[in-house]
Amino acid sequence: MMNNEKSFFRIGDNPLKTREDLVIALEQLTDPLRPFYSKGGSRLKIGKTGASYSAATAEMEGFSRVLWGLVPLLIGGGDSELWDIVLDGIRHGTDPSHEEYWGEVKDYDQRLVEMAVFGFALAAIPEQIWLPLAPNEQDQLYRWLNQINAHPCYDCNWLFFNVLVNIGFRKIGRPYDAGQLESNLKRMDDFYLGEGWYSDGINGHSDYYVPFAIHYYALLYAKLMEQEDPERSRVFKERAQLFAAEFIGWFAPDGSALPYGRSLTYRFAQSAFWSAFAYADVEGFSAGVVKGVVLRNLRWWFSQPIVDADGVLTIGYTYPNLVMAENYNAPGSPYWALKTFLPLALGADHPFWKEEELPLPSIPAVMVQKLAHLVIVREHASGHVAAFNSGHLYTNEHTHTSAKYEKFVYSTGFGFSVPRSEWGLSQGAFDAMLAMSEVGDNLYRVRRQNIESEMIDNVLRSVWKPWANVEVQTWVVAGLPWHIRIHRVETGRSLDTAEGGFALGQENEIISKIDVAGAMASTAWGTSAIKDLLGCRKGEVVWPNANTNLLHPRTVLPMLTSTLEPGIHWLASAVYGCPSEGALDIQADQADEVLKLSPEQDLKVKFSEGTLTIVTHFGREIVLNIQ
Numbered sequence: 001m002m003n004n005e006k007s008f009f010r011i012g013d014n015p016l017k018t019r020e021d022l023v024i025a026l027e028q029l030t031d032p033l034r035p036f037y038s039k040g041g042s043r044l045k046i047g048k049t050g051a052s053y054s055a056a057t058a059e060m061e062g063f064s065r066v067l068w069g070l071v072p073l074l075i076g077g078g079d080s081e082l083w084d085i086v087l088d089g090i091r092h093g094t095d096p097s098h099e100e101y102w103g104e105v106k107d108y109d110q111r112l113v114e115m116a117v118f119g120f121a122l123a124a125i126p127e128q129i130w131l132p133l134a135p136n137e138q139d140q141l142y143r144w145l146n147q148i149n150a151h152p153c154y155d156c157n158w159l160f161f162n163v164l165v166n167i168g169f170r171k172i173g174r175p176y177d178a179g180q181l182e183s184n185l186k187r188m189d190d191f192y193l194g195e196g197w198y199s200d201g202i203n204g205h206s207d208y209y210v211p212f213a214i215h216y217y218a219l220l221y222a223k224l225m226e227q228e229d230p231e232r233s234r235v236f237k238e239r240a241q242l243f244a245a246e247f248i249g250w251f252a253p254d255g256s257a258l259p260y261g262r263s264l265t266y267r268f269a270q271s272a273f274w275s276a277f278a279y280a281d282v283e284g285f286s287a288g289v290v291k292g293v294v295l296r297n298l299r300w301w302f303s304q305p306i307v308d309a310d311g312v313l314t315i316g317y318t319y320p321n322l323v324m325a326e327n328y329n330a331p332g333s334p335y336w337a338l339k340t341f342l343p344l345a346l347g348a349d350h351p352f353w354k355e356e357e358l359p360l361p362s363i364p365a366v367m368v369q370k371l372a373h374l375v376i377v378r379e380h381a382s383g384h385v386a387a388f389n390s391g392h393l394y395t396n397e398h399t400h401t402s403a404k405y406e407k408f409v410y411s412t413g414f415g416f417s418v419p420r421s422e423w424g425l426s427q428g429a430f431d432a433m434l435a436m437s438e439v440g441d442n443l444y445r446v447r448r449q450n451i452e453s454e455m456i457d458n459v460l461r462s463v464w465k466p467w468a469n470v471e472v473q474t475w476v477v478a479g480l481p482w483h484i485r486i487h488r489v490e491t492g493r494s495l496d497t498a499e500g501g502f503a504l505g506q507e508n509e510i511i512s513k514i515d516v517a518g519a520m521a522s523t524a525w526g527t528s529a530i531k532d533l534l535g536c537r538k539g540e541v542v543w544p545n546a547n548t549n550l551l552h553p554r555t556v557l558p559m560l561t562s563t564l565e566p567g568i569h570w571l572a573s574a575v576y577g578c579p580s581e582g583a584l585d586i587q588a589d590q591a592d593e594v595l596k597l598s599p600e601q602d603l604k605v606k607f608s609e610g611t612l613t614i615v616t617h618f619g620r621e622i623v624l625n626i627q
Helices: 019-036 055-075 083-093 110-114 116-124 135-149 159-171 178-190 210-224 230-250 264-279 287-302 333-345 401-405 424-428 584-594
Strands: 192-194 366-369 374-379 384-389 409-411 434-438 452-456 459-467 470-477 482-491 495-500 511-515 518-523 526-532 538-542 555-564 567-579 605-608 611-615 621-625
Touching: 019 055, 019 287, 019 333, 055 083, 055 110, 055 116, 055 333, 083 135, 110 116, 110 159, 116 135, 116 159, 116 210, 135 159, 159 178, 159 210, 178 192, 178 210, 210 230, 210 264, 230 264, 230 366, 230 374, 230 384, 264 287, 264 333, 287 333, 384 567, 409 567, 424 538, 434 470, 482 495, 495 538, 495 567, 511 538, 518 555, 526 538, 526 555, 526 584, 555 567
Parallel strands: 518 538
Antiparallel strands: 366 374, 374 384, 384 409, 434 495, 452 459, 459 470, 470 482, 482 567, 495 555, 511 518, 518 526, 526 567, 538 555, 605 611, 611 621
């Protein structure tokens, strides 16, 4: 059991103010795992759900991911009752004659991913992970890890796994693959887009894998190899400094961060970049600001129901949810979130712990992040943050790619939804999307990949083709609480269309309204509405299938629907979203007036005699002929 007298706190009650509080939080997350270690200690068996790799590999993954929290604790002079289990697990997991041997790896093997933390540990705490092993045990660990130099990793953030293992070998004086180490580091430069941004591989997305993977590993390298490779360490820090100035915009004052992209079950890994920022002593934001971002994010997450009755992290986002999960999310996968505990590597006298926690610095209401294809808008009064998305020229085959990368907007207050299937509007849960079906078919398609994608200030434009003979041009005028969407649809077939506003959490009482202007709904979690601007669509309120939304298991979704015959059509809507944790009667007062508002005036969009004029956030003018 945990020794600290404060360990009786539920993790949601942990104030997370001091370094000691963070140590306790790590214990609160890891101590419940003790009964689930295998007899030999090398596997963590915490669930029965499957992933794209075997159960044995998934159990090894769970074992390794806990180390992302334990290693920083030991770097900072702490200790853990789990460490003896860890050492036994290493002894047995790397012993080919033991029944719990982790096995011979293959090309692109998941176990290559899990080797990275061992490289970090060998470089940072050899006295705790290397020296306690007998010579033959050291040889076994080295041999097992060295398989990474004989098997390729995917050409993306995975290349850093090889880097970390090889710097670990270098630090303990064992042979390492200097050529592969250097080529992988140079390859990461090919992924660099500028202004602090990377893509996750050539033509890859710029999502959370930029902060919690590429930058995170780069900053580990910068800290561990500063003497041996000062120039590259300097470059990695400078890029992190540039990135931090933009990434700060993804966080809301309450500690939540934008749900966007894949691997969101890693939850509070959202703030791991800031932990690495502090660990590597990067300049740009004060220790108090960085500390505030990390601790508020952790507090927000620990207030959500993210652990089961045994205290084990679940797969999901704010609640257990396999619908939104990736094919590579095994029961132990969520413990990658422990990367955020890297500040425990900093001693008690480090400025991170001495300085007072500070709120977010002044952040512009509109941040244009072209390299990420996003415009970040924040409403300072409510704290709501939304990322408007111009779309991408390339796609991938990960689960729910359209929902995770191609919605028109992503929100801290409303999250986003993933489909249960593409059959019908309730199963499709098409929030923040224009969905299309052949008339009467009820099988919908949405934006997945774009032919063109561009941004002019806060106006985002894309061109996409759900069918070969259907082309859609989309303009989104970013703003809060209203934003405007315009579509030019040129179709060679008859289509049913449905366009969703924000999906709004609902549990008990709901106020909804449908009229000639559109549709709206209010619950205790806020108000969502969509208003037709050209008078060619009707409003509808849809109840999406349960567990489709990341933030709330049950939602209500205002939509506009229409049927289009072959030809050219223009669609335009104003979309309203105001999240709130207030009482429903307060929402009702506001909701009754929502569909009567004229948001096109606030957002400087004017419809007149077949012409649509948009004035951007910075005063530039865009004119469209919509006849």
